[in-house]
Amino acid sequence: MIPECLAAMGATHVVAMNYAATGVVASVSLTPETILNAVEVLDKEGYLLEDVSASDLKEGFEIAYHFSLFEGKSRLVLRLIVSHDAPTVPSISRVYPGADWHERECFDFFGIDFTGHPNLHYLLLPEDFEGHPLVKAEKARKGLVDVMPQTWLVAVGLANPEVPKPEAPKAEKPEPQNAIVAGVKE
Amino acid sequence: MQTFDPSTMRGDISSIRFEPGSTQDKMILNMGPQHPSAHGVLRIMLELDGEYIIRAEPVIGYIHRMHEWIAEQKTYLQFMPNMGRVDYLHAMAWNWAYAGAVERLVGIQVPERAEYIRVVVTELNRISSHLVWWGAYLLDLGAFTPVMYAFDDREQILDILQAVTGSRLTYSYFTIGGVYEDVPADFSKRCTEFVKRLRSRLPMYRDLVTDNMILRGRCEGIGELSVDVARRYGATGPVLRGSGVDSDTRKSEPYGVYNRFEFRIPTYTEGDAMARYRVRLDELETSCDIIEQAVSSLPEGPVSAKVARVFKPPKGEASMAVEGARGKIIVHVRSDGGPKPYRVKLRAPGFSNMSLFAELARGTMLSDAVSILGSLDLVIPEIDR
Numbered sequence: 001m002i003p004e005c006l007a008a009m010g011a012t013h014v015v016a017m018n019y020a021a022t023g024v025v026a027s028v029s030l031t032p033e034t035i036l037n038a039v040e041v042l043d044k045e046g047y048l049l050e051d052v053s054a055s056d057l058k059e060g061f062e063i064a065y066h067f068s069l070f071e072g073k074s075r076l077v078l079r080l081i082v083s084h085d086a087p088t089v090p091s092i093s094r095v096y097p098g099a100d101w102h103e104r105e106c107f108d109f110f111g112i113d114f115t116g117h118p119n120l121h122y123l124l125l126p127e128d129f130e131g132h133p134l135v136k137a138e139k140a141r142k143g144l145v146d147v148m149p150q151t152w153l154v155a156v157g158l159a160n161p162e163v164p165k166p167e168a169p170k171a172e173k174p175e176p177q178n179a180i181v182a183g184v185k186e
Numbered sequence: 187m188q189t190f191d192p193s194t195m196r197g198d199i200s201s202i203r204f205e206p207g208s209t210q211d212k213m214i215l216n217m218g219p220q221h222p223s224a225h226g227v228l229r230i231m232l233e234l235d236g237e238y239i240i241r242a243e244p245v246i247g248y249i250h251r252m253h254e255w256i257a258e259q260k261t262y263l264q265f266m267p268n269m270g271r272v273d274y275l276h277a278m279a280w281n282w283a284y285a286g287a288v289e290r291l292v293g294i295q296v297p298e299r300a301e302y303i304r305v306v307v308t309e310l311n312r313i314s315s316h317l318v319w320w321g322a323y324l325l326d327l328g329a330f331t332p333v334m335y336a337f338d339d340r341e342q343i344l345d346i347l348q349a350v351t352g353s354r355l356t357y358s359y360f361t362i363g364g365v366y367e368d369v370p371a372d373f374s375k376r377c378t379e380f381v382k383r384l385r386s387r388l389p390m391y392r393d394l395v396t397d398n399m400i401l402r403g404r405c406e407g408i409g410e411l412s413v414d415v416a417r418r419y420g421a422t423g424p425v426l427r428g429s430g431v432d433s434d435t436r437k438s439e440p441y442g443v444y445n446r447f448e449f450r451i452p453t454y455t456e457g458d459a460m461a462r463y464r465v466r467l468d469e470l471e472t473s474c475d476i477i478e479q480a481v482s483s484l485p486e487g488p489v490s491a492k493v494a495r496v497f498k499p500p501k502g503e504a505s506m507a508v509e510g511a512r513g514k515i516i517v518h519v520r521s522d523g524g525p526k527p528y529r530v531k532l533r534a535p536g537f538s539n540m541s542l543f544a545e546l547a548r549g550t551m552l553s554d555a556v557s558i559l560g561s562l563d564l565v566i567p568e569i570d571r
Contacts, residue, residue, distance in 0.1 A: 020290070021290055021291075021293065021502075021504065022290065022502070022503060022504050022505065023287070023290055023439075023504055023505035023506050023507065024505055043418070046417065047417075048417045048420055048422070049417075049418065049419070049420040049538075050420055050514065050516060050533060051420070051516065051531070051533040051538075053518065053531040053533075055520060055528075055529045055531075056529075064518075066505070066516070066518075066533070068507075070417075070426075070431050070432075070433040070438070071432075071433060071438050072438055072439075073438070073439050074438075075439075075505065075507070077505075095418075096418045096419075096420070097418055097419060097541075097545070098418055098419035098420040098421075098538055098541055098542075100541060101537060101538075101540075101541045102537075109254070122247070123246065123247060124246065124247035124250040124570060124571070125247060125250065126247070127200070133252060133255050134254065134255060134258075134529075142522045142528060146501060146522045146523065146528075147501060147502070147503065147520050147521070147522050147528050147529075148501065148502065148503070149500075149501065149502035149503070150501075150502075
């Protein structure tokens, strides 16, 4: 299921995802140093850039790049984390010019600095706008363990595979069908 | 990062940034934000050398509403009505993308009948979107009559969808787990009648407009787009298919019950404005085919899974890609286990298609830029979100 080209990316983790549950076939964890090399690999393979988005977490800003092929279920998510204090990552707009606007949007909403970007200023927000609206308050931030599926957490070593196993079937089985369907009416 | 302090500047900052190049006889022209061919509130700054465009830069964000922030303030179901307002011409596809992403996250099984109804209303909405594009594009190019024919046909769709959803434009018909309400008893009959009517009109569209030599002159060889450029810019939908790529989310990642229907994905290899035009007109027939198959096999049963109004999905994230009238719509939803989404990201196809414009317009005549802009089928609320 995981495309072979991902081996050449120098990724810290490559995790196969369940397409039916997440809409993604593989999640690739990278660092700001390896992202340019990774997108060059994808460019050679003929991947289409879908979007670049960010999310504010306890660990820092998570930047997610979505790519897919023209055919088949092939969505890849490349993710990396940059710190809140110095949110800097190289721009990929040299390889994928379409990333230009997506990166500007991430700058708008999160204040992420894409180095080497040709034109990094507000795109959707007015030029005299102050701040970045999707940056969360310190208290409201959640960590990766709170927002990622268990399988991913186990694969990257953030959760212990032994402990959740007896728990997971209990918690997960009734949840999709019964707990929600029967109504947690609040 | 912002390189200079806007507070020290006077006047319009976008214009100040757009410095004239080194050419001698250049002129800076602002097209929009109230230009009739800018479809709403799009502004394009152009550097002209006579009639030729040296550089173009779209300025967007005039109707930015920050849907992604709103999503974090509401429960999963409360955010649904926003989806009808992102792309007002193909609201159903956005409904589907968001509902689908949340259903994936939670693991909800949508009843069979709801899946079929979703297909029919989405395809009807796609036809109405393409009809508006067709009329408006020709209006941009100076032909006044076609928009009257297009809106006449579109009116029939609006009537059908009004009977189903209660609204005529900004639909919020989908719900998490199905659709909001069952369709009226005469729904199938009306759909079949409409398909018959539209099919009888298409030859007239062709004779009246598609085969018109003035239109050909304005479209053929204009704004040629190669596959590689389209791919690197993330162009999808009819723009990509006009460059000869047989890529459609309904086929590549079949969602709902699309894999049960037989339909053809129209592609043209020229990559110019005419190819994109032809793809959209052919898609009218594709949608007719799908509607016909779906209404003839509409199953009985419930139209929605039983889902509580407020629910807490498990932790995790889910994405849902849907083929909208303008291309691949994706909604990414991330849950922290609470009743509100932790993060919602909306991927608008028009956003990527619009960013192509600067590339396509370079070196063309000003009048051709209007044709290129129209051929990309832009809906500004979707780009600005």
